[in-house]
Amino acid sequence: MKVMEEIKLMKGNEAIAHAAIRCGCDGYFGYPITPQSEVMETLMQEKPWETTGMVVLQAESEVAAINMVYGGAGCGKKVLTSSSSPGVSLKQEGISYIACAELPCLIVNVMRGGPGLGTIQPSQADYFQAVKGGGHGDYKLIVLAPSSVQEMADFTVLALDLAFKYNTPSMLLADGIVGQMMEKVVLPPFVPRRTEEEIRQQCPWATTGKVNRKSNVITSLALQAEEMEETNLRLQRKYAQIVENEVRFEEVQCDDADYILVAFGSCARVGEKVVELARNEGIKLGLLRPITLWPFPTKKIQRLAKQVKGFMSLELSAGQMVEDVRLAVNGTVPVEFYGRQGGVVPLAEETLAALKEKLVK
Amino acid sequence: MTAKEIIKPENLVYTKTKVMTDVPMHYCPGCSHGVIHKLIAEAIEEMGIQEKTIGVAPVGCSVFAYNYLDVDFQEAAHGRAPAVATAIKRLQPDKCVFTYQGDGDLAAIGTAETIHTCNRGENIVIFFINNAIYGMTGGQMAPTTLEGMKTSTCPYGRNTDIYGFPLKISDLLAELDGTCYVTRQSVHKVGNIVKAKKAIKKALQNSMDGKGTSVVEFVSSCNSGWKMSPHKANLWMEENMFAKYPLGDLKDTEKKHYGQ
Numbered sequence A: 001m002k003v004m005e006e007i008k009l010m011k012g013n014e015a016i017a018h019a020a021i022r023c024g025c026d027g028y029f030g031y032p033i034t035p036q037s038e039v040m041e042t043l044m045q046e047k048p049w050e051t052t053g054m055v056v057l058q059a060e061s062e063v064a065a066i067n068m069v070y071g072g073a074g075c076g077k078k079v080l081t082s083s084s085s086p087g088v089s090l091k092q093e094g095i096s097y098i099a100c101a102e103l104p105c106l107i108v109n110v111m112r113g114g115p116g117l118g119t120i121q122p123s124q125a126d127y128f129q130a131v132k133g134g135g136h137g138d139y140k141l142i143v144l145a146p147s148s149v150q151e152m153a154d155f156t157v158l159a160l161d162l163a164f165k166y167n168t169p170s171m172l173l174a175d176g177i178v179g180q181m182m183e184k185v186v187l188p189p190f191v192p193r194r195t196e197e198e199i200r201q202q203c204p205w206a207t208t209g210k211v212n213r214k215s216n217v218i219t220s221l222a223l224q225a226e227e228m229e230e231t232n233l234r235l236q237r238k239y240a241q242i243v244e245n246e247v248r249f250e251e252v253q254c255d256d257a258d259y260i261l262v263a264f265g266s267c268a269r270v271g272e273k274v275v276e277l278a279r280n281e282g283i284k285l286g287l288l289r290p291i292t293l294w295p296f297p298t299k300k301i302q303r304l305a306k307q308v309k310g311f312m313s314l315e316l317s318a319g320q321m322v323e324d325v326r327l328a329v330n331g332t333v334p335v336e337f338y339g340r341q342g343g344v345v346p347l348a349e350e351t352l353a354a355l356k357e358k359l360v361k
Numbered sequence B: 001m002t003a004k005e006i007i008k009p010e011n012l013v014y015t016k017t018k019v020m021t022d023v024p025m026h027y028c029p030g031c032s033h034g035v036i037h038k039l040i041a042e043a044i045e046e047m048g049i050q051e052k053t054i055g056v057a058p059v060g061c062s063v064f065a066y067n068y069l070d071v072d073f074q075e076a077a078h079g080r081a082p083a084v085a086t087a088i089k090r091l092q093p094d095k096c097v098f099t100y101q102g103d104g105d106l107a108a109i110g111t112a113e114t115i116h117t118c119n120r121g122e123n124i125v126i127f128f129i130n131n132a133i134y135g136m137t138g139g140q141m142a143p144t145t146l147e148g149m150k151t152s153t154c155p156y157g158r159n160t161d162i163y164g165f166p167l168k169i170s171d172l173l174a175e176l177d178g179t180c181y182v183t184r185q186s187v188h189k190v191g192n193i194v195k196a197k198k199a200i201k202k203a204l205q206n207s208m209d210g211k212g213t214s215v216v217e218f219v220s221s222c223n224s225g226w227k228m229s230p231h232k233a234n235l236w237m238e239e240n241m242f243a244k245y246p247l248g249d250l251k252d253t254e255k256k257h258y259g260q
Helices: A012-022 A038-046 A062-074 A085-101 A127-131 A149-166 A176-180 A196-202 A225-245 A266-280 A298-305 A321-329 A348-358 B033-047 B061-068 B081-091 B103-109 B111-120 B169-174 B190-209 B230-244
Strands: A007-011 A027-030 A055-058 A079-083 A105-111 A142-144 A169-175 A182-186 A249-252 A259-262 A285-290 A292-294 A310-315 A335-339 B053-057 B072-075 B096-102 B125-130 B179-185 B213-219 B248-252
Touching (some): A007 A012, A012 A079, A012 A149, A012 A176, A027 A062, A027 B081, A038 A055, A055 B081, A062 A085, A062 B072, A085 A105, A085 A127, A085 A225, A105 A149, A127 A169, A127 A292, A149 A169, A149 A176, A169 A176, A176 A266, A259 A266, A259 A321, A259 A348, A266 A285, A266 A310, A266 A348, A285 A298, A298 A310, A298 A321, A310 A348, B033 B061, B033 B190, B061 B096, B081 B096, B081 B111, B103 B111, B103 B169, B111 B169, B111 B213, B125 B190, B169 B179, B169 B213, B169 B248, B179 B190, B190 B213, B213 B230
Parallel strands (some): A027 A055, A079 A105, A105 A169, A142 A169, A259 A285, A259 A310, A310 A335, B053 B072, B096 B125, B179 B213
Antiparallel strands (some): B179 B248
């Protein structure tokens, strides 16, 4: 019997909620903030505690929510939280603790314009915060950037898988467009939540109760400098492995390109149109879409730098990812930037005009 | 009678609980933490819940509680222990979950987490050590520092015009519908130790029975921070701390159960 794929129409935020239930999440902890409140609203509507047993809890603040994630992840449970820019700033302390304690979890940031209370319109201005650490200390998050509703669902599953593969927090860095727009989506298949026994096997470090073993302690504290340095070195070894294994990107017509537009998330959707318009005018433009913002596709950009005349980074910010493109290119060819800020989204036409002015001379 | 004849199992009247590790404690002589740790450990052993208990340590002097109590532990960020404990208990409802927090952790930086955890009636226990001072960072003013009391950040005494008033947080928590048991104890005398242990057991049982949040406050001394001898600190505590924070049950009832 042929099983028909069930295609649904929904918002990106809703897709995250459905994907979380389906991939066997044990808990969600969040605090309302626009433009991502549909994540928790959908979960509450679906009431998965009656079906899969997943816990959904509205916390008193983003600070409490991320610390609930810490507590749940420390039990080896599959847990996530979601928020938007100001809320994610509040979570940074907790994320730093989670990274240091080496706990797997997912943090979703559906970015909006900042700084400060900013706007509720889409932005990508939390790129630095997401990929450079965000909180205190030397740590990294695995950062995935979805550019469609389908990827909101798929990357929820992938980000949690990667988090458990490396015992490290991962982040879905989306924006208000991807969160709010409605598209067709095929939801991931249902996977049952892990049993207590499976969790004990998979996460022998978790606080599941001291049964026939030494007591487990989840902590990020070391009073001795040498001990803390060892923790740092262990983290760095892990991050090196992630850089080696987990870089993901998508190329659109890069093979014969003279110029490369680099864009992630919703900007990459604009970028596809820019490529089309440019090619209509005889400009050989390609699009490189980093899917993992950390680890960044540095080597891919270095390879492209040998064949093209220049890059332009397109972002909903004052220019953040462009710094990583420049680090990769290392001065061999020009790297320009175009972006809009504060919630304004660039049109394909104005982007092409900027490309011609800055790069194609 | 020889020593060999005396050292027999049937003559044993006291032994260290196996829920305490052999790690030497870092607490100052005269500090209340050691006694409270021991009482919690004994309660866990006597109730047979060592395999089911998960503790959450705070930031403060008792940050290393996990080195002394031999159960699974999570070390929380400053003030966030009740949020951490909330998730542990919600995701593992068969476990006995407690936080162990000082006055700065619970009643200053973590006030929101404390109140909302209690207000949700999370089935956890909050052990609250109130010694009216920040011990670990060197004796700064705490939310519970008494009026007129000198600390390194109120060196001329807590003037309420400048610093506000000592916070009776347990009284506040007793008002919340989610708490089932709020009590104030001390461990400075044998009689108080016996009562405190009963309170600890009752609170842990409440967590197992799903009755709501239990709060056990221990009015404690910090002789190092107070700059007194242990004996003098206890006398000062009786005279001054108990006047502001009187011992006894503030609330003992099952939480209100609302229909779905």
